[in-house]
Amino acid sequence: MTQLQLPSYLDQPPAVKDRFTRLKQRPVILKVDALGKQFDTPQGPTTALQDIHFQTHRREFLCVIGPSGCGKSTLIRILAGLETYSSGQVLLDGQAVNGPGSDRGMVFQGYTLFPWLTVKKNVMFGLERAGKGRTAAEEVAREWINLVGLEKFEDSYPHQLSGGMKQRVAIARALATQPRILLMDEPFGALDAQTRARMQAYLLEIWKNIDITIVFITHDLDEAIYLADRILVLKAHPGEVQELIEVPVPQPRTVEQFLSPEFLATKKRLETLIHPNRDTHENVGEQLHMVRMVPLDDSVSSIF
Amino acid sequence: MASLTDSNTFNFSRLGSYFSTINSITVAKALSNLVKNLMVPLIAFLIFLGLWSVGAKHVQTSLGVLPGPAKVWEQAISLYDEHKAERAKADAFYERLQKRVDKAKADGKPQARIDKIASRKYTGKETFFDQIFTSLWTVMAGFILASVIAIPIGIASGMSPTLYSALNPLIQLFKPVSPLAWLPLVTMVVSALYVSKDPMFSKSFLTSAFTVTLCCLWPTIINTTVGVSGVSKDLLNVSRVLRLNVLTKTLKIIVPSALPMMFTGLRLSLGIGWMVLIAAEMLAQNPGLGKFVWDEFQNGSSNSLARIMVAVLVIGLIGFLLDRGMLMLQRSFSWDKNAILR
Ligand SMILES: Nc1ncnc2c1ncn2[C@@H]1O[C@H](COP(=O)(O)OP(=O)(O)OP(=O)(O)O)[C@@H](O)[C@H]1O
Ligand SMILES: [Mg+2]
Numbered sequence: 001m002t003q004l005q006l007p008s009y010l011d012q013p014p015a016v017k018d019r020f021t022r023l024k025q026r027p028v029i030l031k032v033d034a035l036g037k038q039f040d041t042p043q044g045p046t047t048a049l050q051d052i053h054f055q056t057h058r059r060e061f062l063c064v065i066g067p068s069g070c071g072k073s074t075l076i077r078i079l080a081g082l083e084t085y086s087s088g089q090v091l092l093d094g095q096a097v098n099g100p101g102s103d104r105g106m107v108f109q110g111y112t113l114f115p116w117l118t119v120k121k122n123v124m125f126g127l128e129r130a131g132k133g134r135t136a137a138e139e140v141a142r143e144w145i146n147l148v149g150l151e152k153f154e155d156s157y158p159h160q161l162s163g164g165m166k167q168r169v170a171i172a173r174a175l176a177t178q179p180r181i182l183l184m185d186e187p188f189g190a191l192d193a194q195t196r197a198r199m200q201a202y203l204l205e206i207w208k209n210i211d212i213t214i215v216f217i218t219h220d221l222d223e224a225i226y227l228a229d230r231i232l233v234l235k236a237h238p239g240e241v242q243e244l245i246e247v248p249v250p251q252p253r254t255v256e257q258f259l260s261p262e263f264l265a266t267k268k269r270l271e272t273l274i275h276p277n278r279d280t281h282e283n284v285g286e287q288l289h290m291v292r293m294v295p296l297d298d299s300v301s302s303i304f
Numbered sequence: 305m306a307s308l309t310d311s312n313t314f315n316f317s318r319l320g321s322y323f324s325t326i327n328s329i330t331v332a333k334a335l336s337n338l339v340k341n342l343m344v345p346l347i348a349f350l351i352f353l354g355l356w357s358v359g360a361k362h363v364q365t366s367l368g369v370l371p372g373p374a375k376v377w378e379q380a381i382s383l384y385d386e387h388k389a390e391r392a393k394a395d396a397f398y399e400r401l402q403k404r405v406d407k408a409k410a411d412g413k414p415q416a417r418i419d420k421i422a423s424r425k426y427t428g429k430e431t432f433f434d435q436i437f438t439s440l441w442t443v444m445a446g447f448i449l450a451s452v453i454a455i456p457i458g459i460a461s462g463m464s465p466t467l468y469s470a471l472n473p474l475i476q477l478f479k480p481v482s483p484l485a486w487l488p489l490v491t492m493v494v495s496a497l498y499v500s501k502d503p504m505f506s507k508s509f510l511t512s513a514f515t516v517t518l519c520c521l522w523p524t525i526i527n528t529t530v531g532v533s534g535v536s537k538d539l540l541n542v543s544r545v546l547r548l549n550v551l552t553k554t555l556k557i558i559v560p561s562a563l564p565m566m567f568t569g570l571r572l573s574l575g576i577g578w579m580v581l582i583a584a585e586m587l588a589q590n591p592g593l594g595k596f597v598w599d600e601f602q603n604g605s606s607n608s609l610a611r612i613m614v615a616v617l618v619i620g621l622i623g624f625l626l627d628r629g630m631l632m633l634q635r636s637f638s639w640d641k642n643a644i645l646r
Contacts, residue, residue: 080545081544081545082541082544082545099547100544100545100546100547101547102546102547104545105545106541106542106545108538108541108542110536110538111538112536112538112539112541112542114539114557114560114561115561116560116561116563116638125546125556126546129546129547129548129552130546177546
C-alpha cells in the first residue's frame, strides 16, 4: 500500500468538535474513579484493573477496547454490579454502585435468552419481575420487539432464531425495563461479519431513537470506531486506561465512512496502541517455529 | 428504522420459501416415513416370530416343549377368558349379596346385622389382569413417592456445593445396591412400624412400593443435581441483573432450565422401578405380575411356560408404554425439543 497521508486522529472537523462540546455539557451519568480490581488466584493476588478513570455523559456511546485479558469484561461486570471492586469508586447518577440494579441493562456475549420462553415472554420476563402486570408487560414487550424488527417472531422460541435475531431479542429484553445505561460485552462477537454489520446499524438506529447511554465492549477496531462517540483504550497487565479517544468521524455514521480519512486515522492510532509491535521484526520470539510434518517425496514437487 | 424492516422481510421470505419446499415434498416424505416407522419394525417383528416358533420346537423342558407364538397367544386368550369368568362370578356374588341385604331389610333385621352382611367381600383368586393392575399401581406409587423426595433433594444439592459434597458419598454408596438386598430390610421395617387394625394399604403393597422407591431415588437425584448445577452461568447472571430472589430464581430459571435433565432422571427411575418391582414381587410373594410368574413356575402345568411368556411379553409392553408415557410428558413440558429422545 502506498503511504497515504492521513490527518491526525486529533484533528476534528468543526461539526464533530461542536458535537463533543455539546456532549460534554450534558449531565455525567457514569463516573469511574481510581477503580481497581484484584483477583485472588491460587498463584496469589493478580491485578485485573488498576486506576481506571473515565466518565460518560448522557446519551453517549462509549466503546471499550483493549487486548484480550486486559479486564474489559471485568470492568463491565463491575459496572453491572455483578462483580465487586477492590478500590476506587463507581458512581451512577452520583450514587455509588454496589450490586445489580434496574438502572442498568446488560447484553452478554453468549446467547442468554431463556430457551423455554418465547421471544415475547423473554422480553416480558424482566418487566413482570419489575412488577408490571401481565397485559401491561405484554404491551411494552410488543413495542420493543417491533423496534428490533421481530414482530413476526414474537411467538417463536430462541432455538428457531438466528444468532443475530437472538441478540436483537436480548437487546430488546435489556432495554424493555428502561435502564439508564445499556452495558454490552462483545454482544456481536459470535456473529458472522455480515450479520454483525447489520446489527451494528440496528444498534446505532436504536441508540439514536431512545434516551440511552451505551457502554460497549469490543475487540474489533472497526466496530469501535463505527459505533462510538469516544473509545476507552485499555492496556493489559495490569488493565489500565491508555487513552480516551474522541472519534473524529462525524455523526450520523454510515458504512461509507469506513474509508474516510478520519476513520483511517483513528484506526491507525488504535492499532499503534493495541498492537504496538505489529509489522516489526524485533520480536523474533513470536514467530512460529515451523517443522515440516508431512513427508514429501520426489513425485510431489514443492509449490512454494 | 428502514434498515430494520428490510432485513426482516428478507428473513421472512426466506422462511416462506422453506415452507413451500416442504409442501412439495410432503407426500414423498410421508410415504418414506411410513415405510421406516411401520413397515421395517413390522417385518422385524415377523422375523422374530418366525425364529421363535422354529427355535422353540427344539427346546425340550421338563414342562414340555418350549411354547411357540401360537401357544402363547392361545394362553393369552385363555387368561383373558379366566378373567372374564372370574368377573362374572364376582358379579353373581354381589348380586346374591344385594338380594340378601334387601331381604334382611325387608325382614326388619337390626342395622348392624345388615351392615355386616353388606360388608362381605368376594374372595376369588386374583386374575392375571388383577395382577397387572396391582403391579402398575404399586410401581406408580413407589415412583411418585421417590420423585417427590428426589427432586427437591436434587435441586438443593445442585444449588449448594456444600450439600452436594455431603450427600454425594451417600448417594454413591446406595446407588449400586440391588433392590433385592433392600427387600428383607424394608419388609421388616414395614412390619415393625406399620401396625394398624384397619390398614389403609396392605403391608405387601407397602413393601413393594418402598423397595421401588429406594431404587427410583438415585437416578432422579443425580440427574436433577447435574441439571441444576449445569444451569448456564449467563442465565444466572441475567437473574442477578434482574435481581431475582432465591425462590423466583429457582422456579423461573433453575427448574425450567434443568427440566430436561430432570426428566432424563425420572425416565431412568421409572424404568428401573418397573424392573425392580417384578423381581421384588417374585421374591417376596407380594401380589403382582412377579407373583403371577412365580406361581405359574411353581404350578408346573403344561400351560405354565406359555403363561409365563404371556407375562413376560406383557411386562415388556407395559415397561415400554411407561417409558413412552414419560417421554410424552418430557416432550410436552420440556423446552429442549432437540434433545435426543430415545
Ligand atoms: N474470576 C476470576 N478469577 C481470577 N482471575 C480472573 C477472574 N476473572 C478474570 N480474571 C482475570 O482478570 C483478567 C481480565 O479478565 P477479563 O475477562 O476481564 O478480560 P477481557 O479483557 O474481557 O478479555 P477477553 O477480551 O478475552 O474477553 C484476566 O487476566 C483474567 O485471568
Ligand atoms: Mg471478555
